[in-house]
Amino acid sequence: MFKKKKSVIVMIFLCLFIVAYAQAKNGDGECTALIIGKLASADGSVMTSHTCDGNYDSRLFIIPGGKFKQGDTVKIYKDLLYSDNPNVKVTITGEIPQVESTYTYFQIAYPFMNEHQVMIGETTIGNRPEMMNPNGIFYIEQLEAIGLQRGKTAREVIKIMGELAEKYGYADGGECLTVVDKNEGWVFECIGSGPLWTKDSGKPGAVWAAVRVPDDKIFVSANRSRIGELDLSQPDWYMASPNVYSFAEEMGFWDGKSTFRFWEAYAPKDNPYNSRREWRVYSTFAPSKNFDPYARRYPFAVKPDKKVDIRDVMAIYRDHYEGTEFDLTKGIAAGPFGNPNRWATKSLKDSGGWERAISLFRCSYCFISQSRSWLPDPIGGVLWFGEDAPHATVYMPIYAGVTALPKSVTVQNRYQFSKDSAWWAFDFVENWANLSYSYIIKDIQEKQKKFEDEFFAMQGPIETAAVAMYNKDPQLAKSFLTNYSSDCINRVVNEWWNFASELIAKYNDGYLWYKTKGYPDEWLEAVQYGQSAKFDKYKDIWYPDEK
Numbered sequence: 001m002f003k004k005k006k007s008v009i010v011m012i013f014l015c016l017f018i019v020a021y022a023q024a025k026n027g028d029g030e031c032t033a034l035i036i037g038k039l040a041s042a043d044g045s046v047m048t049s050h051t052c053d054g055n056y057d058s059r060l061f062i063i064p065g066g067k068f069k070q071g072d073t074v075k076i077y078k079d080l081l082y083s084d085n086p087n088v089k090v091t092i093t094g095e096i097p098q099v100e101s102t103y104t105y106f107q108i109a110y111p112f113m114n115e116h117q118v119m120i121g122e123t124t125i126g127n128r129p130e131m132m133n134p135n136g137i138f139y140i141e142q143l144e145a146i147g148l149q150r151g152k153t154a155r156e157v158i159k160i161m162g163e164l165a166e167k168y169g170y171a172d173g174g175e176c177l178t179v180v181d182k183n184e185g186w187v188f189e190c191i192g193s194g195p196l197w198t199k200d201s202g203k204p205g206a207v208w209a210a211v212r213v214p215d216d217k218i219f220v221s222a223n224r225s226r227i228g229e230l231d232l233s234q235p236d237w238y239m240a241s242p243n244v245y246s247f248a249e250e251m252g253f254w255d256g257k258s259t260f261r262f263w264e265a266y267a268p269k270d271n272p273y274n275s276r277r278e279w280r281v282y283s284t285f286a287p288s289k290n291f292d293p294y295a296r297r298y299p300f301a302v303k304p305d306k307k308v309d310i311r312d313v314m315a316i317y318r319d320h321y322e323g324t325e326f327d328l329t330k331g332i333a334a335g336p337f338g339n340p341n342r343w344a345t346k347s348l349k350d351s352g353g354w355e356r357a358i359s360l361f362r363c364s365y366c367f368i369s370q371s372r373s374w375l376p377d378p379i380g381g382v383l384w385f386g387e388d389a390p391h392a393t394v395y396m397p398i399y400a401g402v403t404a405l406p407k408s409v410t411v412q413n414r415y416q417f418s419k420d421s422a423w424w425a426f427d428f429v430e431n432w433a434n435l436s437y438s439y440i441i442k443d444i445q446e447k448q449k450k451f452e453d454e455f456f457a458m459q460g461p462i463e464t465a466a467v468a469m470y471n472k473d474p475q476l477a478k479s480f481l482t483n484y485s486s487d488c489i490n491r492v493v494n495e496w497w498n499f500a501s502e503l504i505a506k507y508n509d510g511y512l513w514y515k516t517k518g519y520p521d522e523w524l525e526a527v528q529y530g531q532s533a534k535f536d537k538y539k540d541i542w543y544p545d546e547k
Contacts, residue, residue: 033121050121056109094137117381127174133192136169169205225263392430
């Protein structure tokens with residue numbers, strides 16, 4: 001009888017919370033994150049990356065580390081990642097004790113870098129609905145912020161986030177974080193512990209697991225749980241909450257006898273929306289393995305056929321399956337000018353939908369990071385940051401040691417156009433490209449290449465100079481890198497606004513500088529161009545004039 005009552009209570013809590021959660025979270029978290037191990041990368045750096053796909057706060061701020069006195073506390077927020085949205089109210093969910101000292105970190109919708117070269121990518125993975133915990137105070141972006149403030153290594157950050165989620169409760173949906181430092185990369189997945197949890201229950205307020213990516217391999221997460229079997233007898237490779245097995249058995253997600261897989265127990269999902277992106281990454285970097293694009297599951301991590309350069313990662317993030325059977329620039333849906341963007345539909349929702357590419361038009365910002373053990377932290381950590389969608393942005397270098405950022409990346413309101421905002425510069429060009437994509441994307445790529453060629457050509461000399469300064473005066477090196485990063489961003493943003501004006505004039509009223517672009521013949525045939533105007537369909541009917 002008690003079990004039946006408990007079940008009813010759980011379902012009531014669950015229904016109420018799922019509705020509230022769906023309304024609060026806007027349901028648009030859908031990102032792609034990678035890890036490139038130091039032996040898998042071309043230069044020996046550990047890399048991670050993230051496309052923040054959805055309507056999120058793309059303003060970037062530097063939050064300096066500091067010293068604190070006993071009794072100080074830290075407020076924990078809900079919806080801080082939407083704080084640029086005037087229609088969303090940011091609320092305080094609780095407070096936790098502050099630590100004696102914190103590190104400088106970079107605040108954005110999903111905080112992504114600290115002064116010790118710890119970098120974090122994110123992707124929403126979902127979970128069984130029974131796992132949602134309305135009594136927790138932590139959402140994933142706040143775990144990231146606290147972890148980056150308090151941890152010097154990926155392992156430390158993961159342990160801090162895990163302990164906080166257990167102690168204070170995790171209220172968010174299932175999330176995957178790719179957490180890397182200058183030596184190694186880890187995959188951290190965190191899920192709530194159900195609607196009946198309370199802080200006084202004595203039980204963990206979250207279920208989580210973390211697995212290290214082998215140094216010679218790459219990893220991708222595309223909105224579904226990727227952690228499978230765990231071997232907690234090997235702490236150098238696996239970490240987890242103390243309830244990782246017991247909670248699954250208690251809830252009936254695992255029988256306690258068969259092979260335990262984290263994703264299978266807590267967040268089972270088989271959908272081409274997720275798996276196709278995994279296939280695209282692995283088939284691109286490890287083509288010799290001949291992965292089937294229709295497979296349900298791919299390996300946790302894969303050794304690439306050749307070492308991966310950061311520009312290879314930039315290229316895969318700008319991908320729309322070009323050259324494959326899933327090429328979004330082909331077919332009637334791409335329109336006459338090969339537009340890979342696909343907008344949502346209000347009907348036919350159960351039809352399978354469009355293919356989901358890695359580069360998505362509804363992206364708030366993106367980054368690819370490098371953490372390098374042979375350089376001082378302020379120089380070794382560099383994050384290549386782009387506002388808006390990867391295919392239409394420029395990746396600009398921001399070093400872990402910078403102390404200030406240009407105003408243009410700190411200003412944002414996506415509900416009000418502003419030429420003060422870097423985001424609007426890139427978003428405008430990306431939207432204008434929809435007019436004649438196959439033409440305009442070539443102009444965009446030319447501009448991207450111009451800047452990124454320069455940045456990579458300058459990277460070696462800039463860092464050599466910065467190291468020489470650092471050895472004499474670390475603050476001088478930080479000032480030098482701050483000026484350099486700011487100059488890169490300012491030049492790109494200014495050029496992008498000029499570029500936008502150029503495109504308005506160049507592609508206007510269906511013309512390319514007053515030369516008719518014309519539709520491709522294959523598209524005209526597909527849409528039955530001219531069929532209604534054929535004279536052989538006319539009938540010998542003459543209507544007299546009306547009197």
